[in-house]
Structures are given as C-alpha cells and as structure tokens.
Amino acid sequence: MQGKHLYEYAVIRVVPRVEREEFINVGIIMLCKREKYLKARYSVDEAKLNLFSSELDMDSLCSGLSAFDKICSGDRQGGYIATLDITERFRWLTAVRSTSIQTSRSNRGFSDNLDTTFEKLYEELVM
Secondary structure: OOOEEEEEEEEEEEEOOOHHHOEEEEEEEEEOOOEEEEEEOOOOOOOHHHHOHHHHHHHHHHHHHHHHHHHHHHHHHHHHHOOOOHHHHHHHHHHOOOOOOOOOOOEEEEEEHHHHHHHHHHHHHHH
C-alpha cells in the first residue's frame, strides 16, 4: 500500500449494565473503503468485566462479539449483513444501539500502513 489511506475506526465496548452507561473497551473495528479493508479484533478480560458486573453471561458476550469476525470476513454464518459490501457492514456494526455490546462513534484518520495503524489503535485504546 502506497500513499495515505483514509480510514474509519470505532472502539468496541462492553456495557455490562446499560442503565449505568459505564463501559469497558474490548476491541477495535476499522474500515478503509478504497483498500477494501475491514478488520475487527477484540479481547475479553473476564476479571476486568466482573469488576463491573458479576451478572454478565460470558458465553453470550463472546458469541455476540464473534459476530464482528463473521460479518467483517463476509462469513455466511454472519447472516445477511455479512453479504453486504464492506462499508455497509461497517455502518451496520457501528450503528447506535442500546445493548451490552456497543461501539463508539466512528473516527477518521489517514494511514500509510493500515495494519500498523490498526495495531497502534488497538494497543492505545483497548490494551
């Protein structure tokens, strides 16, 4: 990849108790339409999440987060949404919702290397 690429990203958050509006960053989703780049990564720190709420169903949470993988990769198990073009998939994944898995608002930037930028964002905002 040469030159600067416009990208968008959002932080994937777990909101253990929606009514409290507290969240923990667990992942990143990033899109570059021109390069047909759509990638997500997340990690679940059960101990950290249990500090917020011991009532979380970790299996359901992990299942919900795995939808990001399926939809980003276009996996048929991601359902209809996984068949859309990557921009529509990103918009669907980052739409505002009031569930225990949410994303931040989309942010933009320019990158010479999308994978390096993705890793940097993941380290800065999640880890």
